[in-house]
Amino acid sequence: MTHGDLAKSGEASHMEHPSYQRHHFESVAQQFDATNFAMWLFLLTEIMFFGGLFTAYLIMRNWYYPAFVEASHQLSIFWGTANTTVLILSSFTMAMGVWSAQMRRKGMLLLFLGLTFFLGLVFLGIKGIEWHEKWEKYHVPGIRYSIQDFTNPAADPEVHSQYPDDKPLGLDMANKTEMYFFLYFAMTGMHALHMVIGIAILAFMIVRARADAYTQGHVTFVENFGLYWHFVDIIWIFLFPLLYLISRHQ
């Protein structure tokens, strides 16, 4: 429908093709279809990219269950939930952004893109707080790591009061908590990297949206970026329970 409208408005201003239609496409609809499909295929590669990490996580969690349980207790469910909420909200604002672009409402588009941008930054900020806490508590594997909190959970009263059942781990098992944090940092880091890329593209889009690029031109770019943003959200939807929630009980 929009694209029908688009095509019409394009024809009005430009008898042959709308200006945003690339020369090798026969119609705007074909162009939209092709780029949209390409975006989906790109998301497939992203699924498989994270697939390797998920596989590693599942195997290691099976092997070193006690270590993974106690290590995951170091994560703050409060911040995790907050971040999930932030990301879901940003997904919503992004969806609304796409809608505004489709409806040709420039003001709303800018508002929603701006909100998405802001929420993305909030997510990264919270992630930064969590990472900083890991740094403080010597839970950054390979660089700054100590297994003290796991060989002697009572030394960490804050976590211990929440999880009084946590027993001291044997040295060999306590060493495996590092594996949890390897994967924690690899997965959240890779996710955050995708967020950073997304935020950069959002900034670019906001600048372009101010120049009416989407409300006059075609919205494909906004829609495709929306797909990317929602995909990053979905990754987090799985990371959140896997890393934070499923190991609350032994």
Add this chain to the structure above:
Amino acid sequence: MNYISPVLWQFIEKWLTHFPLFPPEASKIAPEADALFFFMVLVSLVGLTLVILLVAGFSLLYHRKRNPQATQIEGSTLLEATWTIIPLGLFLIMFVWGSLLYFRIYTPPANAMNIYVVGKQWMWKAEHPGGQHEIDALHVPTGRAVQLTLISQDVFHSFSIPAFRVKREAIPGRYTTVWFEATRPGTYHLFCTQYCGTNHSQMIGDIVVMTPDDFKKWLDSSTSGSSLAQNGERLFASLSCNACHNSTPEARGPNLAGVYGSRVTLASGQSVTVDEAFLRQAILNPSEHVTQGYAPIMPTYQGQISEDGVIALVEYIKNLNSDYRLQQTLNTTQLPPDNTGKPAQAGGSAAPGEVKQ
């Protein structure tokens, strides 16, 4: 030929008379493996000949000169079904046959003689139960099943004996096994076939197959004084394992006598059979292998014992058949003279279903 190049001629003659085209068959499994191999060669030759005949025949018959006008044919479901089903059937035969062979090669018989092999950059070290150890060589008798328990100290290696048609990777951190029964005395190649760094191609050795009598002589002449189990016993004492594993009622660790081969229940509720792999893991990663009813207090020995040391300990615990032997360890710092392989008959005193933490 002789005219053209005497050098070439000599070369070919020498090759035909001196160099093999097929490896010797020196183990019981080798003829079986070769039977499948030749079956596959046969099928391949028939298949290849068929393709060549079809292509060459059609090329001649339907050359542009003979057949200026092509006849358009859509296809033939019948023909296509034929060349789907026949290869599929043949491949499935090879699959079943190959799998049977695979299981045979990787399932050691119960009475096999066990030799430990440690791979490290870039040498093989074999340890016989009698304490004889050899570098880049392995002496085995004919007519007796030999099981190799392989492990690597660093990277992946692969223990390959082409004449026996067996091969198995030595993996860091885990035991793998393979077995064979040599049939023909002689010296055969031992290769490391998994690329393992700079001197990969130097990680080779000899497999010396001997008659049982010669083998016994060799064993006697190369003994190092104490058996593998005795080395383990010494290590057991020096690491103070007996402080907890002492089979007394108030012991903090489970009784180890007779534990090998039994089933134990772990703290996690899981029930496992105690084998070499389990013993190794229990020494290096004890808290994952705590026996039910015991506290997880055993320290890890990861990084403190070499793979050879672990092997000696495992061999010691394997041969620990009764409390009698354990008491001996406790009571003497001096090694008891030659008491290996003296199976205690009353092995039942150790309660099965318990192992160390």
Add this chain to the structure above:
Amino acid sequence: MSTATVVSLPDQSTARIPKMNFLTKENGLLSWLLTGDHKRIATLYLISITFFFFIGGALAGLIRLELLTPQSDLLAADTYNKVFSMHGLIMVFFFLVPSVPATLGNFLIPMMVGAKDLALPKINLLSWYLYIVAGGMMLYTMAVGGVDTGWTFTTPLSTHYLNTHVVSAGLAVFVAGFSSIFTGLNFIVTIHKMRCPGMTWFRLPLFVWSNYAASILMVLGTPVLAITLVLVVLERTVGIGVFDPAKGGDPLLFQHLFWFYSHPAVYIMILPGMGVVSEVVSTFSRKRVFGYTAVAFSSVAIAVFGFFVWAHHMFIMGISNYSSLVFSLMTMLVAVPSAIKIFNWAFTLYKGSITFETPMLYSIGFMGLFTIGGLTGVFLASTGTDIHLTETYFVVAHFHFVMVGGMLMAFLSGIHFWWPKWTGRMYPEKISQLAALTTFIGFNLTFFPQFILGTLGMPRRYAAYPPEFQVLNVFSTAGATVLGVGYLLPILYLTWSLKYGEIAGDNPWQATGLEWQTQSPPLSENFPEIPIMDHEAYDYEWFERHQQQEVASV
């Protein structure tokens, strides 16, 4: 021209190469470096992969020279290790994977489906730049001392036991991976969304089908390799221990993830080659491909099954025996579609009207060598025989029969077949037939002895070997020199033909594909106007009617 040939060249005295074509449209280096034209990008790719092919080939020459004698005398062991590692890395990631898709596929797929360009021209150009960046990193790796992990990056060797340039090599492969992801993605989108009116799925040339199947593998497989290499690099730099047994990681997990890509990768390499053979065999027997649907679906079947066979590289590495069973069975199943293809090609010749121009010679060579390569693959798929044969020269011979005997033959076949379309000029026929023959003989002499060596138990990646293997190695090295000549010839005469070759005209082979119905070299937009596909693929009767009409209208 004798009667026994399909070539129909225009009258050379009056023939001209069309003034307007994609090569002449714009001039200057920038017009090439910033181009969006799939044909120009294909040309850039062709030049770059040829460059890397000859680097990889030179390394192969060094390997064969070193193996002339049993001792490691020409090269020290560590140098030899670097040489074979670089040979593998360059040949796999910088030649075989991009060879047919990024050159011929790039050039032909839009034309074959009747489109003006690939769906995403900028992404296509980006793909080439990524390839160049990756290639640069690989050359840098080589310049500063190389890498000796083997192309398989086996952990923990690659992560903890070597101090060569694993990181830069790993990142080079990572970037090259994205280059191939973008190529594959572009193909899938183009084939789905850019077909011209009347071009239904079952009217697509089989070359398009096989590239489609390969693209699926590229898009879904490559990212797993990417993340695996990231983990390897992180393990080397910051000590992440996912693959490190000392930290509780599992080196077998690396094998799983690596082969999840790298086994499908061999299908990425061979499938487009199969597409070339389908085109060539059909054209030179003047006959529709026998059982078009079966050949088309066998490509897709290979792609789908190909994903679930990866652990057959690990039969002796200590995966569970049950897993071995499953993966062995799946591997047997994936062998069937290849058998179907071979027989379908053979029966395409049946009742054809066959001529033997160079592309056909290469394709027939492909059929023979690929049959051997495929059947020896079954030896390795059967777990029992795999124990004896794996990690020996049998494996080396097997994959060189598939990759060099199969893929490279198909690539050369395709290059010769579409050379007139690409450049507007013919290659010289006689010398190229000689080259094809030389390649075939040299290839067999090089790699057939390696089957025997493997059966004897000679391990791969050995700088020195027991002396009784020498004779066969000498044969192999002798063959390699012949093979080298066979590969040098085309580069010489094809370059020569750019200027002096006969003018080819639009359709020298009298072929039916859409790409042949436009001028050679094609216009930047491929067709003067978007064609309408009103006949089946490989419809030679339509073609004859079409020609008669043209004659009548003139």
Add this chain to the structure above:
Amino acid sequence: MAQQPHSHDAAQGEEHIHIVSPKIYLAILLALLVLTATTVGVSYIDMGILNPVVALAIACIKMMLVVLFFMHVKYSPKLTKLTVISGIFIFLGLISMTLADYISRAWGSW
């Protein structure tokens, strides 16, 4: 337009653009937030082996909501649906066949 859109897929291109109403987006947002609260709440109840199962099930439902509505797959052509399904299929293939190896190793070593 100079030409009609050509392939079959493209011909449908204009029809399947569907603008989802903000009301639906809002409903999905609420559902997602409720599910997030649920999954956090449920994690505080000890259900043994069921805890991960429930958590992942909820995550899957959330994913479906995002994919179907935010990403418009519900209103997209079959090809998009097929793409999503094939991605999930290969992803599960990777995980299940790798895990199958690890799990079956414990079954004994023949």
